[in-house]
Amino acid sequence: MTPTVDQLSESALLARIFPRLPAGTSTLLGPGDDSAIIASPDGRTVISIDTQVQDRDFRLAWPNGYATTGYDVGWKAAAQNLSDINAMGAEATAMVVSLTLPGTTPVAWVEGLADGLGAAILALGAGRCSVAGGDLSGGSEIVVTVAVTGSLDGRDPVLRSGARPGDVVAVCGNVGWSAAGWALQESGIAPPNYTPALQHAADLFNRPQPPLVAGPAAARAGATAMMDISDGLLRDAGRLAAASGTRLDLDGVVLGRLAERLAECGRALGADPLQWVLSGGEDHGLLSTFPANGALPPSFIGIGSVVSAGAGQPAVSLDGRNFKSVVDGAVGWDHFAV
Known part of the structure; x- marks a missing residue:
């Protein structure tokens, strides 16, 4: 026993x-x-x-x-x-x-x-x-x-507050897969019926794969701001924008390509994969900004740019369309939401 x-x-x-x-x-x-x-x-x-x-x-x-x-x-x-x-x-x-x-x-x-x-x-x-x-x-x-x-091994820390207008916004690691895995385990599709794509999503939800070599590499490459994507891309991008006093303008075409990787899971679960990419948490990838005149470190993908907040509040936009109250709204994971 x-x-x-x-x-x-x-x-x-x-x-x-x-x-x-x-x-x-x-x-x-x-x-x-x-x-x-x-x-x-x-x-x-x-x-x-x-x-x-x-x-x-x-x-x-x-x-x-x-x-x-x-x-x-x-x-x-x-x-x-x-x-x-x-x-x-x-x-x-x-x-x-x-x-x-x-x-x-x-x-x-x-x-x-x-x-x-x-x-x-x-x-x-x-x-x-x-x-x-x-x-x-x-x-x-x-x-x-x-x-x-x-x-830090002698390096300066990379903070959320360092993004500046003109910087490139980039991500490294998985985006949206953990959210797909969560939706799968909340669904009626039992583990014996997982396809390879569904199994991959379940694996990344239960055992995330943060890109640990990427953080120090990004610091050495001159990253101006960085944070862990734990509560969803939009919510965390809003936090970085607020800390930096800027606006992050994300590229819908690039994010759409990331969503295409989740297309099979979306069809199986009757969901829009783009919503997983935008709002899904717990992938534990990196959201970073880099000076525009340098090459991105390996494995980072550019997804937008940092622009001045101007007279407005720090915010996140997608192809110029503002998301209202990204930080405090219902986008992404909130430990105290009902």
């Missing part, structure tokens, strides 16, 4: 978790003491934190029959946090993880979470990063909180 977490002591559960996690090169003192010690040769530490809450950020069972594994949740917890560090032009150095678990949670599910966390760190290219410690608690639902530190 598979044991549950309430059948083990905290120490016994931790003993099942930590051996499954990677030890990165930046950790000077890992789990075992009251705090970890992480090297910071740059003299500065980049830090970010994200939380996943059961039935808010993930479901254990989806309407189409897909069962979320601990591996899925661990992978996504790593990916979304590594992406935030990446978006600053930094490289991750360490993570600490807090788990809240109902007593009935199978130990195998928790071990899977540790495996997914470690696999994502290594597979996504964050080999300097270790899981340096964490905390366990009991509760009525699963909650996974990860804080991650990073190093």
Whole structure:
């Protein structure tokens, strides 16, 4: 019979978790003491934190029959946090993880979470990063909180506030695929009936693939502004525009080409793929701006330009058509929307 977490002591559960996690090169003192010690040769530490809450950020069972594994949740917890560090032009150095678990949670599910966390760190290219410690608690639902530190390695951080009129707006990574995967798992199409395109969308929703080499590369290439696309292209573009005091004018033709990649998923699910590209979150790609007189780094695609906000408010437009209240409106993901 598979044991549950309430059948083990905290120490016994931790003993099942930590051996499954990677030890990165930046950790000077890992789990075992009251705090970890992480090297910071740059003299500065980049830090970010994200939380996943059961039935808010993930479901254990989806309407189409897909069962979320601990591996899925661990992978996504790593990916979304590594992406935030990446978006600053930094490289991750360490993570600490807090788990809240109902007593009935199978130990195998928790071990899977540790495996997914470690696999994502290594597979996504964050080999300097270790899981340096964490905390366990009991509760009525699963909650996974990860804080991650990073190093700029002597570079200046790339902020949201640096976009200037004349810059090129570019994206790197997947756009719209995670939203298609979410729609699939909310649909009536069961996993045995997935086509290759639908399977790809499901995979990218459950296990995002942030382009971790792209953040530092963009910083070296002179990116003027950058952010992680976590809540949808339009919503996040609105945030970058607001921080920079500019308007981002996006190219509908280019975005249409990105949507064409999702055409098969759109037909299967009766949806417009362009809406996934514009409003879908959790792909954890990069939205960046670059000076117009330079070449874009590899894997970046130009999707528009930065223009002056003029007498108006910072905003986002698509082929010159303004989107009203992109940041606070109903476009993209909002953790507190009903």
